[in-house]
Structure formats: C-alpha cells, structure tokens
Amino acid sequence: MGFRKDFLWGGATAANQCEGGYNEGGRGLANVDVVPIGEDRFPVITGKKKMFDFDDEHFYPAKEAIDMYHHWKEDIKLFAEMGFKTYRLSLGWSRIFPQGDETEPNEEGLKFYEDIFKECKKYGIEPLVTITHFDCPMHLVEKYGAWRSRELVGFYENLCNVIFNRYKGLVKYWLTFNEINMILHAPFMGAGLYFEEGDNVEQVKYQAAHHELVASAIATKIAHEVDPENQVGCMLAAGSYYPYTPKPEDVWAGRQEERENYFFIDVQSRGEYPAYALKEMARKGIEVKMEEGDKELLKAHTVDFISFSYYSSRVATTDPELLEQTAGNIFASVKNPYLEASEWGWQIDPLGLRITMNDLYDRYQKPLFIVENGLGAVDTPDENGYVEDDYRIDYLSKHVEAMRDAVDQDGVDLLGYTTWGCIDLVSAGTGEMKKRYGFIYVDRDNQGNGTLKRSKKKSFDWYKKVIATNGEDLSN
Numbered sequence: 001m002g003f004r005k006d007f008l009w010g011g012a013t014a015a016n017q018c019e020g021g022y023n024e025g026g027r028g029l030a031n032v033d034v035v036p037i038g039e040d041r042f043p044v045i046t047g048k049k050k051m052f053d054f055d056d057e058h059f060y061p062a063k064e065a066i067d068m069y070h071h072w073k074e075d076i077k078l079f080a081e082m083g084f085k086t087y088r089l090s091l092g093w094s095r096i097f098p099q100g101d102e103t104e105p106n107e108e109g110l111k112f113y114e115d116i117f118k119e120c121k122k123y124g125i126e127p128l129v130t131i132t133h134f135d136c137p138m139h140l141v142e143k144y145g146a147w148r149s150r151e152l153v154g155f156y157e158n159l160c161n162v163i164f165n166r167y168k169g170l171v172k173y174w175l176t177f178n179e180i181n182m183i184l185h186a187p188f189m190g191a192g193l194y195f196e197e198g199d200n201v202e203q204v205k206y207q208a209a210h211h212e213l214v215a216s217a218i219a220t221k222i223a224h225e226v227d228p229e230n231q232v233g234c235m236l237a238a239g240s241y242y243p244y245t246p247k248p249e250d251v252w253a254g255r256q257e258e259r260e261n262y263f264f265i266d267v268q269s270r271g272e273y274p275a276y277a278l279k280e281m282a283r284k285g286i287e288v289k290m291e292e293g294d295k296e297l298l299k300a301h302t303v304d305f306i307s308f309s310y311y312s313s314r315v316a317t318t319d320p321e322l323l324e325q326t327a328g329n330i331f332a333s334v335k336n337p338y339l340e341a342s343e344w345g346w347q348i349d350p351l352g353l354r355i356t357m358n359d360l361y362d363r364y365q366k367p368l369f370i371v372e373n374g375l376g377a378v379d380t381p382d383e384n385g386y387v388e389d390d391y392r393i394d395y396l397s398k399h400v401e402a403m404r405d406a407v408d409q410d411g412v413d414l415l416g417y418t419t420w421g422c423i424d425l426v427s428a429g430t431g432e433m434k435k436r437y438g439f440i441y442v443d444r445d446n447q448g449n450g451t452l453k454r455s456k457k458k459s460f461d462w463y464k465k466v467i468a469t470n471g472e473d474l475s476n
C-alpha cells in the first residue's frame with residue numbers, strides 16, 4: 001500500500017521565475033521578461049496594456065529572478081540532498097531560439113539545459129521538462145501576434161524536433177504547455193496575446209488555444225517517434241468547483257466553470273473537441289478555424305498522463321452580490337466560508353486535492369502527476385537565513401495525506417508529486433519575491449535587493465524525511 005515504489009518526489013520551477021540571465025548566452029527577449037511588478041502587472045499579463053519592452057518606470061523581476069542561471073549547480077546539489085527523485089523545470093524558448101522563427105537553434109542555450117540534465121542524472125534525479133511555461137519569444141509576439149498565428153505551430157514544432165533529439169536519453173517526462181487554460185485568464189503572460197481595440201477577445205483566445213492544442217499533439221507525436229520511452233503529459237491549473245449552495249443553478253454554474261478548464265484536457269487526452277465546447281462556441285459566435293488534418297492529429301496523438309497544479313478548490317455561484325466580490329483575481333472564485341486562507345487569500349483545502357484527483361482520474365483514466373502544490377507565505381529568516389516554516393510543513397503534510405488517501409482509498413494512479421517553487425522564486429501572479437514557496441530560502445526582496453544567498457528552511461529536513469520514507473512519515 002501507499003505510493004508506488006518508484007514514486008517521483010521532487011520540486012518544480014519555471015525558467016522565467018528563477019533563471020534570470022535574460023540577456024546572457026545569446027538569449028532573446030520573451031513575453032515573460034517584460035511583465036513588471038506593481039499595479040500595471042495585471043493589465044499587462046491580461047493583454048490589456050501594451051508593454052513590449054522595458055521602460056525606466058517599472059521593475060521587471062524576471063530579468064534577474066534568483067539568478068539560477070549562475071547558481072544551478074549549487075541549487076541542484078541542494079535538491080539532491082533532499083533526496084529528490086525528480087526535478088521539474090521549464091525551458092526558456094528564447095534561449096534555444098532567441099527569435100523563435102530561426103531554423104537553427106542557439107547552441108549555447110541548448111548546452112545550458114544539457115548540462116543541467118546531466119547534473120540531475122549525476123544525482124539520479126529524473127528531469128520533468130515543461131517545454132513552455134508561459135514563455136514566448138518577443139519577436140514572435142511582435143511579428144506574428146504570438147499564438148493567434150498558425151505559424152506558431154511550426155515554430156513550436158521546430159523547437160520540439162530540436163529538443164527531443166538533443167535530449168534523447170536524458171529526459172523522458174515532458175509537459176507541452178504549462179497550465180494551458182491560463183490562456184483564458186492571463187493571455188499575455190500565458191500565450192503572448194495582446195489585444196488591440198476592436199479585437200474579438202474570445203475569438204482570438206480560442207483560436208490561439210486551438211493552435212496550442214494542435215502544437216501539443218504534434219509535440220506528442222514527435223516525442224513518441226524520437227524515443228518510444230518518452231512520456232508526454234498535458235498540464236492543467238486544476239481545482240474542482242463546489243457549488244456555493246445546493247441550489248441547482250449554483251451546481252450548474254460550477255459544472256460550467258469546470259468545463260471551461262476541462263475543455264483543454266478533454267482535447268489533449270480524449271483527442272477531440274467535446275460536444276459542450278462546440279455548442280458553447282457556436283452560441284458565442286466563436287469560429288475556430290481548423291486546417292485539414294487537425295482533427296486526425298488531435299485524435300491520434302493524445303497524452304500519456306495528466307499533470308496539474310493544485311493550490312485550492314474553487315466555489316461557483318449565481319448570486320450577483322457574491323460574484324461582484326470576485327473580480328480582479330486570475331482565477332476568480334467566491335470565498336468558501338469553511339476554509340482558511342493564505343496571506344494572499346488562497347484558500348487552503350487539502351481534501352479538495354483528493355476531490356480534484358478523483359475528478360480527473362474518473363474523467364480520463366490515465367495516470368496523474370501533481371506537478372505543483374504549495375503555500376506562498378511570508379518567511380522571516382534569522383541571521384543565518386534559517387526559517388521556521390511550520391505553516392508550510394502543515395500545509396504540505398495535509399496535502400500529501402490527502403493525496404495518499406486518493407491513492408490508498410480511491411485507487412488513483414499517481415506518478416509523482418513536485419511541490420511548487422522548491423526554491424524561493426518570483427511569483428507569477430504578483431511578481432513578488434515576498435510570496436515564498438521554497439524549502440530553500442533565497443536572500444532577495446521585491447525590489448531586487450539581496451545577496452541571492454541560499455539557505456535551508458525547517459521544511460527542508462521535513463521534506464527530506466518524507467521522501468526517504470516514501471510519504472509514510474509526515475510528522476513535523
């Protein structure tokens with residue numbers, strides 16, 4: 001009983017939130033670089049405010065981030081010390097193709113990741129690679145309008161051909177697009193989409209989503225052709241919806257919210273546009289332009305496993321007053337009166353993880369992989385950089401327990417668990433450093449001050465024990 005013998009314990013990061021080195025090694029500028037911290041962040045990430053380059057009035061946290069570009073050896077060593085079986089990281093697309101539309105890749109960028117993968121192998125750590133975690137070369141944004149253009153499919157295909165061949169034997173687990181449903185909520189950060197006056201926003205988003213879905217199927221095809229050992233997953237920002245009341249309208253509202261997210265995974269895992277999505281698009285006047293062969297591609301190349309992030313459950317309602325209070329968040333949700341929340345208002349619901357896992361497993365009947373989960377909190381280090389983060393241990397142990405229940409009690413097939421931001425990094429939602437998830441503290445603040453020194457938190461030793469006992473001993 002308990003987790004698989006080969007359960008993949010580890011942690012997760014994304015290139016743009018930790019690497020920095022934005023102009024080093026021949027790297028080109030990307031959408032994720034020009035996203036500032038502060039009040040303009042939300043308008044920029046949602047594609048409403050145009051910011052295609054840096055200006056002097058804003059601070060751009062991704063430029064340096066935690067400078068993993070120069071610290072990766074030291075960081076992987078710490079992951080190994082915790083006993084990581086896997087490390088989830090993403091590739092900076094513009095490191096490998098600085099402009100995005102070149103035919104030949106940038107050797108320095110390719111080599112950078114190759115060295116990282118080799119270092120992982122040295123410690124017996126299996127890399128889990130997100131091909132794109134929100135990033136898109138700025139040149140593709142400016143010249144083609146990013147994913148609104150069909151041409152992006154070809155550029156992405158080119159990237160996939162290069163990386164699957166180059167990293168054959170080094171990488172086996174791949175995710176095509178991080179939180180593919182993010183395109184609906186943060187279209188510039190998630191897919192490089194910027195909207196001009198008069199754009200039909202919904203139309204643009206779903207057309208871009210179609211391009212990503214086709215690109216994802218092509219990636220899956222190439223991955224399997226290049227190496228039959230390759231395992232490809234989709235990636236959903238998950239979190240099941242609860243109805244605010246048993247009122248049938250509230251229940252129905254929850255179903256519809258869920259379908260908005262499931263849509264992507266339904267295509268990637270079942271291989272076709274679900275009936276409800278076709279009807280909804282027709283109602284909204286959205287016409288997705290498909291090319292000949294798209295349907296066959298989607299059907300023939302479905303994913304091997306379902307990965308997802310889980311931070312919280314969500315609540316659906318039809319009450320206009322409650323709906324009023326939800327505006328402004330990336331994933332709008334009504335407050336659940338039965339749950340406590342983090343300092344950033346994210347509601348904490350371990351049982352919700354078990355519920356979400358069951359919903360996904362019932363629906364797809366494919367192995368699951370939890371590739372993000374964790375608590376973003378303010379940490380106060382002592383003079384040695386040590387943080388007593390019992391709150392984080394508490395959050396994680398309850399979630400691991402819930403996922404153990406899903407495996408033990410419900411029979412869900414779970415491949416692994418990577419906590420988000422295993423080392424402190426820049427927040428995607430807010431751009432803050434102050435919102436920390438790590439087992440490893442990084443000395444850097446919201447304005448970019450600090451020595452970048454790494455130090456272990458209390459949770460470091462706790463997680464080490466959890467991994468060593470394959471999730472049996474969760475005590476603090």
Ligand code: P53
Binds near residue numbers: 237311376420
């Ligand atoms: P942060 C919400 C908002 C932005 C990104 O988020 C999100 C979510 C939650 O699903 O997605 C993931 O940094 C994402 C990571 C991100 C993490 O959630 O706002 O894949 O890049 O850092 C946590 O606290």
